[in-house]
Amino acid sequence: xxxxxxxxxxxxxxxxxxxxxxxxxxxxxxxxxxxxxxxxxxxxxxxxxxxxxxxxxxxxxxxxxxxxxxxxxxxxxxxxxxxxxxxxxxxxxxxxxxxxxxxxxxxxxxxxxxxxxxxxxxxxxxxxxxxxxxxxxxxxxxxxxxxxxxxxxxxxxxxxxxxxxxxxxxxxxxxxxxxxxxxxxxxxxxxxxxxxxxxxxxxxxxxxxxxxxxxxxxxxxxxxxxxxxxxxxxxxxxxxxxxxxxxxxxxxxxxxxxxxxxxxxxxxxxxxxxxxxxxxxxxxxxxxxxxxxxxxxxxxxxxxxxxxxxxxxxxxxxxxxxxxxxxxx
Amino acid sequence: xxxxxxxxxxxxxxxxxxxxxxxxxxxxxxxxxxxxxxxxxxxxxxxxxxxxxxxxxxxxxxxxxxxxxxxxxxxxxxxxxxxxxxxxxxxxxxxxxxxxxxxxxxxxxxxxxxxxxxxxxxxxxxxxxxxxxxxxxxxxxxxxxxxxxxxxxxxxxxxxxxxxxxxxxxxxxxxxxxxxxxxxxxxxxxxxxxxxxxxxxxxxxxxxxxxxxxxxxxxxxxxxxxxxxxxxxxxxxxxxxxxxxxxxxxxxxxxxxxxxxxxxxxxxxxxxxxxxxxxxxxxxxxxxxxxxxxxxxxxxxxxxxxxxxxxxxxxxxxxxxxxxxxxxxxxxxxxxxxxxxxxxxxxxx
Numbered sequence: 001x002x003x004x005x006x007x008x009x010x011x012x013x014x015x016x017x018x019x020x021x022x023x024x025x026x027x028x029x030x031x032x033x034x035x036x037x038x039x040x041x042x043x044x045x046x047x048x049x050x051x052x053x054x055x056x057x058x059x060x061x062x063x064x065x066x067x068x069x070x071x072x073x074x075x076x077x078x079x080x081x082x083x084x085x086x087x088x089x090x091x092x093x094x095x096x097x098x099x100x101x102x103x104x105x106x107x108x109x110x111x112x113x114x115x116x117x118x119x120x121x122x123x124x125x126x127x128x129x130x131x132x133x134x135x136x137x138x139x140x141x142x143x144x145x146x147x148x149x150x151x152x153x154x155x156x157x158x159x160x161x162x163x164x165x166x167x168x169x170x171x172x173x174x175x176x177x178x179x180x181x182x183x184x185x186x187x188x189x190x191x192x193x194x195x196x197x198x199x200x201x202x203x204x205x206x207x208x209x210x211x212x213x214x215x216x217x218x219x220x221x222x223x224x225x226x227x228x229x230x231x232x233x234x235x236x237x238x239x240x241x242x243x244x245x246x247x248x249x250x251x252x253x254x255x256x257x258x259x260x261x262x263x264x265x266x267x268x269x270x271x272x273x274x275x276x277x278x279x280x281x282x283x284x285x286x287x288x289x290x291x292x293x294x295x296x297x298x299x300x301x302x303x304x305x306x307x308x309x310x311x312x313x314x315x316x317x318x319x320x321x322x323x324x325x326x327x328x329x
Numbered sequence: 330x331x332x333x334x335x336x337x338x339x340x341x342x343x344x345x346x347x348x349x350x351x352x353x354x355x356x357x358x359x360x361x362x363x364x365x366x367x368x369x370x371x372x373x374x375x376x377x378x379x380x381x382x383x384x385x386x387x388x389x390x391x392x393x394x395x396x397x398x399x400x401x402x403x404x405x406x407x408x409x410x411x412x413x414x415x416x417x418x419x420x421x422x423x424x425x426x427x428x429x430x431x432x433x434x435x436x437x438x439x440x441x442x443x444x445x446x447x448x449x450x451x452x453x454x455x456x457x458x459x460x461x462x463x464x465x466x467x468x469x470x471x472x473x474x475x476x477x478x479x480x481x482x483x484x485x486x487x488x489x490x491x492x493x494x495x496x497x498x499x500x501x502x503x504x505x506x507x508x509x510x511x512x513x514x515x516x517x518x519x520x521x522x523x524x525x526x527x528x529x530x531x532x533x534x535x536x537x538x539x540x541x542x543x544x545x546x547x548x549x550x551x552x553x554x555x556x557x558x559x560x561x562x563x564x565x566x567x568x569x570x571x572x573x574x575x576x577x578x579x580x581x582x583x584x585x586x587x588x589x590x591x592x593x594x595x596x597x598x599x600x601x602x603x604x605x606x607x608x609x610x611x612x613x614x615x616x617x618x619x620x621x622x623x624x625x626x627x628x629x630x631x632x633x634x635x636x637x638x639x640x641x642x643x644x645x646x647x648x649x650x651x652x653x654x655x656x657x658x659x660x661x662x663x664x665x666x667x668x669x670x671x672x673x674x675x676x677x678x
Contacts, residue, residue, distance in 0.1 A: 129649060134456065135586050138579060139645045146638035154634060259460060272454050304471035311464030318453045318461065 024269025024321050025281035032284070032291045039295040046298040049175040055290055057169070057177040061245065062286035064183075064238035065254075066261040066268075067190045068231025070282045072133075073265055074194070075227045076207045076274030077126060080137040082235045083258030084144040085118055089239030090249040091148055094158040101161035111236040118144060119232030123225030141258065148251045156251065160244045168244040182241060186234075190279050193230070203227060208275030264289050267317050344596040348588035348603030351647055355607055359614040362621055371492055378498040379490055379565060381609040383408060383574070386558035387581040388588075388605035389507055389598060390551045395585055397547040398527040398593035399448050399455040403440075403462040404555055405578030406470065409571055411437050411559020413470050416479035416569035426485055433563075434556035440466060441552030442545075449544040463575065470571035479569035489564035503561060504602075507554055511598050519546055528594030584608045587647045607647060615640045 010018070020027055040047045065082055072079040089111040096107050121140055126133040148156070170178045194200040206213040206220050214220045238257075243249050268285030270277025292313060296306045340346060360368045367373060387404055394400050401407075411433035419429035440462070447458040491499050514520055522543045525533040530540040562574060588604020590596030615636050622629050 125649065131648060132586070132592065135583060136648060139583060139641075139648050142641045143638070143645055146634065146641050149634040150632075150638050153632060262457075266457065272457070304468040304475075307464045307468030307471070311461045311466075311468065314461040314464070315447065315453070315458065318457055319451055 020320065024267070025278065025284040027320075028267055028269075028281070028284035028288045032288045035288070035291050035295050039291075039298050043298050046294075051294070053171060053175045053177050055287075055294055057179050057245065058290045059283070059287045060177075060179050060183050061238055061242055062257070062260060062264055062290060063283045064186060064241065065235055065257045066264045066282040066286055067186070067279060068227075068234035069261045069265045070190075070268075070270055070277055070279050071194065071203060071227045072231045073270045073272065074207045074274060074277045075203050075224055076210065077133040077224065077227065078137065078262075079122065079228060079231045080134065080258050080262075081118055081122060081141040081144060081232060082261050083252075083255040084141040084148075085115060085232050085235040086239035086242060086254035086257050087249070087252050088114060088144055088148055089236040090243035090246070090253055091152060091156045091251065093240045093243040094160055094247075094249045095152070095156055096158070097161045097164065098158040099161055101163040104161065104164055107240065111240050112233055115233035115236030116229055117232075119229030120225065122232065123228035126228070127221050127224045145252060145255070152251065154251060156249055159248050165244045165247060168241055179241060179245075186237075187279075187283075190234075194279055199223065199226060204275055206274075260289060261286075263314060266321070269321060343599075344589045344591075345599035345603060346589070347650075348600050348607065351587065351650065352603040352606045352610065355610040355614060359610050359617070362614055363617040371496055371498075375490070375492055375498040375500075377609070377613060378504075379500045381605075382500040382503060382561040383558045383565065384577060384580060384584070384609060385504060385602070385605045386507065386554055386561060387577045388584040388601045389504075389511075390554035390558060391581045391585050392590060392596070392598050392601035393523065393547040393550045393554075395590045395592060396527045396594065396596060397523050397544045398530060399445075399544060399547075400582065400592070401441075401444050401448075401459040401462075401551065402456065402578045402582065403444065403459045403466055404551075404581060405575045406463050406466045407437055407440050407555050408559040408562050408574040408577055409470050410440060410466055411556055412563045412566075412573070413474045413569055413571050415560065415563050416481075417474055420479050426482065430560050430563075433559055434553070437556035437559060438549065438552040441548045441555065445545050445548035449541045449548075463578075467572065467575075474569055474571045477568065477570040481563060481567040486564050486567045489561070500561065503557055507557065508598070508602075511550075514550070515598075519543070523547055524594050526594075580608060581605070583644060583648065587644070608644065611640050611643050611647075615643070 065086060069079055069082055092111055092114065093107050096110060097103050118140065122133075122137055125131050125136045125140070129136075166178070167181070168177065168179045172178055172180070192200075194203070202213065202218045202223050205216070206218055206223055210220055235257075239254060242254055246253065264285035265277070265282045266272070266285070267288055268277070268281030268283070270281060292310070296309060301309070340349075363373075387408065391400065391404060414436045415426070415429035415433035417429075418424065418432045419426045422428070444459055444462055447453050447462070448455045451458075489499055493499055493502070522533070522538050523546075525536065525538055526540045526543045533540050533543075558577075563569070566573070584604035584607070585596070585601050586604070587607055588596070588600035588602070590600045590604070618639075619631065619636055
């Protein structure tokens with residue numbers, strides 16, 4: 001994007017820096033490919049259709065979970081209920097469906113309804129009552145998690161319908177999981193919401209400068225509540241697909257997605273401060289997270305070493321993309 | 330205006346007022362539900378203190394960080410680090426448990442310094458940086474101690490559970506010790522600097538205060554208190570577990586917010602104490618409330634899941650309440666400033 005004159009004057013080091021920092025999404029893809037290449041080089045057997053298919057499947061589930069988080073972060077908020085909503089939707093799916101595909105629409109309606117409810121609660125608490133979003137969404141997420149235990153007595157039963165399961169894990173041409181078909185529907189929808197719709201334009205404006213957006217006539221409160229609702233609904237849907245992938249569900253099954261989705265979104269270049277970011281970046285971030293986790297599994301590292309590597313990688317990514325300005329600047 | 334009333338009005342404007350009100354409300358509720366004679370028995374008070382000292386201390390450790398404008402979610406797993414280091418040094422090196430505790434304290438200070446370096450020097454968002462640290466510390470914990478093990482000699486945990494003079498719980502002394510040190514610190518230059526830095530690092534820097542150094546001091550205080558919390562946890566459980574305590578981080582943070590601490594430059598140590606007191610007392614009240622229901626209604630049975638749900642819902646409502654009242658409080662304070670700047674015509678009401 002820089003003018004050519006400026007670019008010509010830069011040293012090689014500066015050029016590399018600009019290349020790395022101008023597009024986090026591109027970098028995430030490059031790092032993912034490099035990581036996968038290293039994994040394959042160390043253990044050639046890890047390059048097979050099944051592994052590729054499972055990477056694609058997990059990346060898509062994490063991307064769906066990150067879609068809402070991307071919107072919320074662009075709007076200057078934070079949503080920690082993603083994990084709890086996904087787990088609840090998964091439990092709801094297996095419990096209500098209990099092997100009968102005919103109940104898909106009922107489950108869909110219930111899950112989306114629950115998503116709307118939690119999203120509204122998040123939105124109203126963090127917008128109308130002006131609580132810090134991080135704290136309030138964590139508190140709500142705790143309550144939602146406790147509800148899972150109370151309603152299921154800690155032991156949710158049932159399983160997803162076989163056709164629904166098939167629509168997620170069946171392989172097209174031997175390796176593409178049919179979950180991709182859902183992605184063909186969902187990804188354009190999120191892209192439309194963020195980049196083409198009025199909601200998206202106003203969301204970016206508001207994230208950039210809430211006061212300015214408010215003064216230009218954007219109903220900021222409405223947009224902020226809406227983004228929390230979208231986030232919860234998308235998480236609920238991701239939870240349903242996750243339940244189909246797992247077959248059965250237990251309490252807190254997808255809780256780690258709360259943080260994983262956040263990390264994927266940050267890695268994809270969405271800024272914590274709001275107003276900057278894209279869904280494409282979040283998909284790339286999700287890919288990086290999954291490839292990293294796959295690599296750590298393939299290398300058969302012990303659990304503690306895996307934990308340390310995960311933490312250090314996250315810190316390194318933060319250092320590259322999310323440093324705050326110095327006091328002196 | 331009477332002296333007492335003026336004192337009350339002054340207290341009403343301090344950040345700790347909201348936390349104090351909530352705490353007293355729940356405390357009274359607790360005493361009513363549990364029955365005064367039972368609640369005030371020294372044994373019940375002792376259990377209340379000794380079982381909840383880790384949470385109280387963790388919350389107090391979080392307070393200096395919040396005041397100086399940062400935070401550390403990994404504080405919970407750091408308790409486990411102190412626990413693991415203490416037990417393993419004691420068990421493997423064959424030295425006194427006191428040496429183990431000292432090493433645990435050093436480990437806590439080291440992690441605090443690392444977190445400070447990432448947040449203040451490298452300038453990463455504190456929430457995310459400390460979240461990444463959870464993974465690192467958890468991994469280190471398991472590397473040091475691969476599975477729950479170890480034993481604390483009876484003499485140590487008996488002392489921790491004892492009552493001094495048959496009245497004062499030993500664990501309450503740790504709390505008192507930390508509070509006294511903090512009161513002293515608040516009278517030094519550090520006590521003013523930490524609020525300046527938390528309120529606005531930029532302005533503090535312009536006024537000649539080094540924000541990075543002040544945040545380092547706050548981190549070290551946090552490290553010491555976290556170390557004490559980890560030691561309390563070790564004495565309480567009397568064994569080692571590398572994966573315990575992670576939830577303390579979030580609970581401590583919400584306790585601080587309920588107590589009235591803001592993100593940077595607003596609130597005091599009293600907020601943290603009242604906030605943690607609120608959480609602890611709620612937990613206790615809900616437990617005895619369900620006990621009461623069992624006795625009153627024959628055949629009434631629910632699982633412990635209900636207790637957890639009810640106390641989490643109350644915590645959520647506590648959060649809602651604090652922010653509403655805290656807003657009024659800040660508004661009152663701001664108007665107080667405005668009045669003073671306008672020539673003080675309303676200084677004497």
